[in-house]
Amino acid sequence: MSKTMTGAKMVVQALVDQGVEVVFGYPGGAVLPIYDEIFQQNHIQHILVRHEQGAVHAAEGYARSTGKPGVALVTSGPGATNAVTGLTDALMDSIPIIVLTGQVPTFMIGSDAFQEADTVGITRPCTKHNWLVKETDRLAATMHEAFHVATSGRPGPVLIDIPKDVQFATGKYTEARQVETHYAPQVKGDLDAITELAKAMETAKRPIFYTGGGVINSGPAASQLLRELVAETNFPITSTLMGLGCYPASGENWLGMLGMHGLYEANMAMHDCDLMINIGARFDDRITGLVDKFSPGSKKAHIDIDASSINKVIRVDIPILGDVAHVLEDLLKVWKSRGRKTNKEGLSKWWDQINEWKQVDCLKFKQEGKTIKPQHAVARLEALTKSHDRYICTEVGQHQMWAAQYLGFEDPNRWMTSGGLGTMGYGFPASVGVQLAHRDALVINVAGEASWLMNMQELGTAVQYNLPVKQFILNNERLGMVRQWQELLHGERYSQSWSEALPDFVKLAEAFGAKGIMVSDPDDLDDAIMEMINHDGPVLFDCLIEKHENCFPMIPSGKPHNEMLLGENADTTNAIQAGGAVMV
Amino acid sequence: MSPLKIKKGATSHSAYNLRSSYGDEVERHTLAVIVANEPGVLARVIGLFSGRGYNIESLTVAEVDHEGHRSRITIVTSGKPQIITQIKSQLSRIVPVHQVHDLTVEGPTVERELALLKVAGSGDHRIEAIRLADIFRANVVDSTLESFVFEITGTPEKIDAFADLMRPLGLQEVARTGVAALARGSEAKTS
Ligand SMILES: Cc1cc2nc3c(=O)[nH]c(=O)nc-3n(C[C@H](O)[C@H](O)[C@H](O)COP(=O)(O)OP(=O)(O)OC[C@H]3O[C@@H](n4cnc5c(N)ncnc54)[C@H](O)[C@@H]3O)c2cc1C
Ligand SMILES: Cc1ncc(C[n+]2csc(CCOP(=O)(O)OP(=O)(O)O)c2C)c(N)n1
Numbered sequence: 001m002s003k004t005m006t007g008a009k010m011v012v013q014a015l016v017d018q019g020v021e022v023v024f025g026y027p028g029g030a031v032l033p034i035y036d037e038i039f040q041q042n043h044i045q046h047i048l049v050r051h052e053q054g055a056v057h058a059a060e061g062y063a064r065s066t067g068k069p070g071v072a073l074v075t076s077g078p079g080a081t082n083a084v085t086g087l088t089d090a091l092m093d094s095i096p097i098i099v100l101t102g103q104v105p106t107f108m109i110g111s112d113a114f115q116e117a118d119t120v121g122i123t124r125p126c127t128k129h130n131w132l133v134k135e136t137d138r139l140a141a142t143m144h145e146a147f148h149v150a151t152s153g154r155p156g157p158v159l160i161d162i163p164k165d166v167q168f169a170t171g172k173y174t175e176a177r178q179v180e181t182h183y184a185p186q187v188k189g190d191l192d193a194i195t196e197l198a199k200a201m202e203t204a205k206r207p208i209f210y211t212g213g214g215v216i217n218s219g220p221a222a223s224q225l226l227r228e229l230v231a232e233t234n235f236p237i238t239s240t241l242m243g244l245g246c247y248p249a250s251g252e253n254w255l256g257m258l259g260m261h262g263l264y265e266a267n268m269a270m271h272d273c274d275l276m277i278n279i280g281a282r283f284d285d286r287i288t289g290l291v292d293k294f295s296p297g298s299k300k301a302h303i304d305i306d307a308s309s310i311n312k313v314i315r316v317d318i319p320i321l322g323d324v325a326h327v328l329e330d331l332l333k334v335w336k337s338r339g340r341k342t343n344k345e346g347l348s349k350w351w352d353q354i355n356e357w358k359q360v361d362c363l364k365f366k367q368e369g370k371t372i373k374p375q376h377a378v379a380r381l382e383a384l385t386k387s388h389d390r391y392i393c394t395e396v397g398q399h400q401m402w403a404a405q406y407l408g409f410e411d412p413n414r415w416m417t418s419g420g421l422g423t424m425g426y427g428f429p430a431s432v433g434v435q436l437a438h439r440d441a442l443v444i445n446v447a448g449e450a451s452w453l454m455n456m457q458e459l460g461t462a463v464q465y466n467l468p469v470k471q472f473i474l475n476n477e478r479l480g481m482v483r484q485w486q487e488l489l490h491g492e493r494y495s496q497s498w499s500e501a502l503p504d505f506v507k508l509a510e511a512f513g514a515k516g517i518m519v520s521d522p523d524d525l526d527d528a529i530m531e532m533i534n535h536d537g538p539v540l541f542d543c544l545i546e547k548h549e550n551c552f553p554m555i556p557s558g559k560p561h562n563e564m565l566l567g568e569n570a571d572t573t574n575a576i577q578a579g580g581a582v583m584v
Numbered sequence: 585m586s587p588l589k590i591k592k593g594a595t596s597h598s599a600y601n602l603r604s605s606y607g608d609e610v611e612r613h614t615l616a617v618i619v620a621n622e623p624g625v626l627a628r629v630i631g632l633f634s635g636r637g638y639n640i641e642s643l644t645v646a647e648v649d650h651e652g653h654r655s656r657i658t659i660v661t662s663g664k665p666q667i668i669t670q671i672k673s674q675l676s677r678i679v680p681v682h683q684v685h686d687l688t689v690e691g692p693t694v695e696r697e698l699a700l701l702k703v704a705g706s707g708d709h710r711i712e713a714i715r716l717a718d719i720f721r722a723n724v725v726d727s728t729l730e731s732f733v734f735e736i737t738g739t740p741e742k743i744d745a746f747a748d749l750m751r752p753l754g755l756q757e758v759a760r761t762g763v764a765a766l767a768r769g770s771e772a773k774t775s
Contacts, residue, residue, distance in 0.1 A: 120624060121627070124627060124631055125631055128679070129678075129679040129680075132624075144588060148588045149679055153677075154677075177588070179588045180588070180589050181588045181589070182682060306673075306677060307676065307677070308677055310673070311666060311669060311670075312670055315666070
């Protein structure tokens with residue numbers, strides 16, 4: 001017997017049936033019936049953000065930190081277009097979110113009605129899939145399907161556009177179990193390919209695990225299996241920015257992050273390895289640098305759930321299409337049943353070499369004088385917070401890289417950053433989403449002042465819901481990452497890369513009813529951080545840092561992995577040549 | 585989250601080989617893409633090609649199974665082997681895409697296109713046009729004292745050749761359908 005109800009009620013019912021607890025949203029004319037239903041129930045908490053972009057990033061933060069899909073609800077027209085950046089961000093980083101948009105009534109679609117936008121048209125390239133629902137009878141089924149699509153296979157954002165008359169009309173509610181779908185990406189890897197990989201692992205002299213966001217996407221079991229695999233084989237392991245936490249930073253085989261601002265030892269090992277085992281990473285250009293010179297001598301295996309990630313950028317020898325956890329489980333079985341063999345002698349020499357690279361100590365810095373170095377600020381943040389139940393978000397820029405380099409992640413889902421799209425303004429709303437999911441945890445957003453200002457309105461949200469998010473702003477009064485590129489690439493002509501007329505962040509915090517802390521003296525730093533941690537409420541932490549610090553190590557664009565720039569003494573003149581300059 | 589019923593044997597990935605051979609030659613491939621006949625699906629496919637910079641030489645689409653809401657899109661595309669593999673992988677991850685078949689690698693196929701050509705002229709030109717049409721097995725589907733509309737079916741190359749011959753004889757307009765293709769033999773490749 002199927003229930004009959006209005007479309008608006010179906011939306012809420014479907015969310016409840018899908019186990020949704022929190023919706024981030026912003027009302028408007030085209031979603032009023034849904035807001036009316038939200039008003040009349042207690043199952044779902046609605047969080048009123050201050051800008052629709054904030055709603056989508058908050059949903060992303062919620063999703064990444066819980067492994068559950070995040071949900072955002074916005075109105076038609078400007079509400080929907082404001083969601084576009086967040087959708088694109090979630091698509092690039094494979095984050096499962098469901099965005100519900102209101103639409104003008106079906107009989108007005110196409111007439112340039114008030115607040116009409118072709119939402120499914122605009123968001124088609126920035127969603128995994130989207131739907132315009134024209135009949136109330138189809139609404140519940142579409143909602144259920146949307147959750148399935150967002151969370152299956154390679155996760156991603158989906159959008160449902162719901163015209164207002166569809167919300168008002170009455171129809172039949174379809175239960176999730178009544179919905180048939182053909183969308184079922186392959187999760188089990190091909191056993192022959194897995195065996196081929198196991199064999200290659202048995203003989204490799206210089207193997208490396210190159211892991212990425214796919215391990216996090218695959219769920220905590222994948223990280224667990226990965227740890228077992230590393231312990232069993234004693235192979236070194238590195239990870240992309242998106243995969244941090246899938247293997248613990250304190251783990252013995254950890255080489256740190258790789259890539260453009262990755263660690264020397266990780267990049268050198270990638271360049272010189274003879275067997276590269278890519279687990280849920282996508283050979284992004286921040287990783288490969290110059291494709292032609294990328295790890296020239298290695299055999300490459302790639303485990304990925306998305307066929308289009310395989311052989312897209314780098315040709316691999318052993319492609320394995322499947323889910324990380326499923327494939328690792330089989331790989332471990334095969335490898336154990338074949339006698340747990342590795343090339344011990346080769347491995348031991350490989351580790352000697354890696355340990356030699358580690359001696360370079362590529363993250364070393366000197367905190368001297370009366371100005372706080374950003375690296376020092378992040379290192380102190382790490383020291384004073386690592387024993388906490390801690391979640392870290394970031395904005396985009398140098399501070400993001402310093403956070404990746406100087407903070408240690410022990411578990412998956414503890415690190416929320418915008419990797420693929422590099423969206424300034426992501427971190428603050430994301431931290432709001434994370435804190436809602438983890439009420440008692442310490443949630444910190446490592447920010448640059450410029451990025452933070454992009455979605456600063458969310459301070460209202462943090463205060464309204466008493467979310468004690470800590471905004472750790474490394475304030476260099478510069479668009480630091482842009483300034484660094486101008487120094488290296490554009491003859492130190494700092495075109496438009498500094499912010500004048502910055503606000504007094506302490507007063508700004510107070511104006512919103514939050515706490516502000518400013519620190520500029522290295523001697524006061526620890527106390528200030530402790531004050532931030534101990535304050536039960538949102539804190540805006542304005543840390544004035546060295547204005548011209550560059551972020552190293554760095555592989556200049558267009559260069560191979562073994563030509564990194566290291567530290568302040570690096571010769572940066574002409575570091576990037578014409579060929580590399582066209583790349584971003 | 586409550587799960588949905590997943591149809592047995594369902595998958596949006598068709599089984600093609602991910603080990604592509606990496607030649608550098610540009611190849612021409614004919615793909616048959618079976619999609620759910622729902623609004624926007626063609627826009628998704630076309631958007632994929634334009635957004636990622638792939639070539640479309642020809643694209644045809646029509647519903648082929650009314651009850652099952654299935655349409656068949658036939659795409660002729662060209663690119664290096666790595667790009668062809670990418671195109672197939674990218675197509676197969678579009679949610680309403682049910683199957684992607686690379687007819688070019690799956691075996692011998694028949695490819696046909698239909699074209700209508702309007703040729704205007706008189707005297708010898710008119711006689712020559714009708715003679716050539718006969719050789720090409722083109723039909724006259726409309727005629728006035730100064731013109732013909734020919735209907736011709738064949739491979740794209742045959743239609744090109746016919747159009748080339750008609751040009752000096754007074755070719756005015758051409759309408760072409762694009763390629764439809766099926767694998768040869770008794771077995772159905774797509775379902
Ligand atoms: C300023 C800036 C600097 C940056 N510098 C660096 C840098 O130095 N180093 C660095 O690493 N990154 C850096 N990045 C991030 C970079 O741009 C990419 O976002 C990142 O490298 C991609 O990570 P990934 O390869 O793990 O892929 P993701 O984007 O996380 O993709 C995951 C892959 O796993 C697959 N997958 C998903 N789910 C599963 C599953 N269940 N099973 C199997 N496979 C699955 C997906 O299909 C995909 O191929 C930087 C970003 C910014 C903004
Ligand atoms: C929305 C958006 N606009 C522009 C950029 C380009 N960009 C990348 S980093 C950066 C500067 C960031 O400055 P800030 O947030 O202060 O961080 P810093 O690099 O100084 O640590 C800019 C402008 C971007 N990534 N996102």
